[in-house]
Amino acid sequence: xxxxxxxxxxxxxxxxxxxxxxxxxxxxxxxxxxxxxxxxxxxxxxxxxxxxxxxxxxxxxxxxxxxxxxxxxxxxxxxxxxxxxxxxxxxxxxxxxxxxxxxxxxxxxxxxxxxxxxxxxxxxxxxxxxxxxxxxxxxxxxxxxxxxxxxxxxxxxxxxxxxxxxxx
Numbered sequence: 001x002x003x004x005x006x007x008x009x010x011x012x013x014x015x016x017x018x019x020x021x022x023x024x025x026x027x028x029x030x031x032x033x034x035x036x037x038x039x040x041x042x043x044x045x046x047x048x049x050x051x052x053x054x055x056x057x058x059x060x061x062x063x064x065x066x067x068x069x070x071x072x073x074x075x076x077x078x079x080x081x082x083x084x085x086x087x088x089x090x091x092x093x094x095x096x097x098x099x100x101x102x103x104x105x106x107x108x109x110x111x112x113x114x115x116x117x118x119x120x121x122x123x124x125x126x127x128x129x130x131x132x133x134x135x136x137x138x139x140x141x142x143x144x145x146x147x148x149x150x151x152x153x154x155x156x157x158x159x160x161x162x163x164x165x166x167x168x
Contacts, residue, residue: 002024002025002073003024004024004069004070004071004072004073004075004076005069005070005071006024006025006069007022007023007024007067007068007069007070007075007076007079008022008023008024008026008064008065008066008067008068009021009022009064009065009066009068009079009080009083010022010023010026010029010062010063010064010065011062011063011065011087011089012033012049012053012060012061012062012091013060013061013062013063014052014053014055014056014059014060014061014091015056015059016052016055016056017048017049017052017089017090017091018087018088018089018090018091019048019049019089019091019092020065020080020083020084020087020089020092020096021080021096022068022076022077022079022080022096024076026064030062033049033062036050037050037053037054037058038054038058047093048090048091048092048093049091049092049093052091065083066083068080074097077096077097078096078097080096080097081095081096081097081098084096112124112125112126113125115128117131117132117137118141119136119137119140119141119144120140120144121136121137121140
């Protein structure tokens with residue numbers, strides 16, 4: 001189990017950006033970062049920070065920003081997020097920490113987007129899966145398919161009326 005009393009916030013700086021991170025084992029975390037920069041099979045190989053380091057010919061500085069003894073993981077990540085915001089870090093791919101209220105607000109905002117279903121009905125994104133199970137959805141899909149069949153039949157009849165084949 002990690003001892004968050006050993007927590008610290010660190011930065012990775014390149015000529016063009018800054019990344020903020022936190023850890024309880026600085027030495028190991030430095031090793032992990034160094035490995036991820038060049039290891040193409042790493043899941044984080046294409047993260048902003050590593051792409052920026054490679055774009056800067058592999059040159060970067062990793063430094064302890066401040067010691068941050070904490071009691072929990074959440075406390076350490078909350079402090080990391082505050083430092084990320086203060087330093088305007090542009091190489092972090094994700095927020096370090098998000099409160100429950102912020103998460104609910106973002107989820108609510110995303111679910112309130114209006115989208116157009118494949119049947120042609122406008123719906124809130126958060127309601128789309130429920131809409132797709134309604135009679136209205138299935139009826140509109142059937143109507144759309146019938147219209148497509150009618151259009152293709154009309155097109156076939158129109159193209160036959162202009163046929164240049166000799167008639168019998």
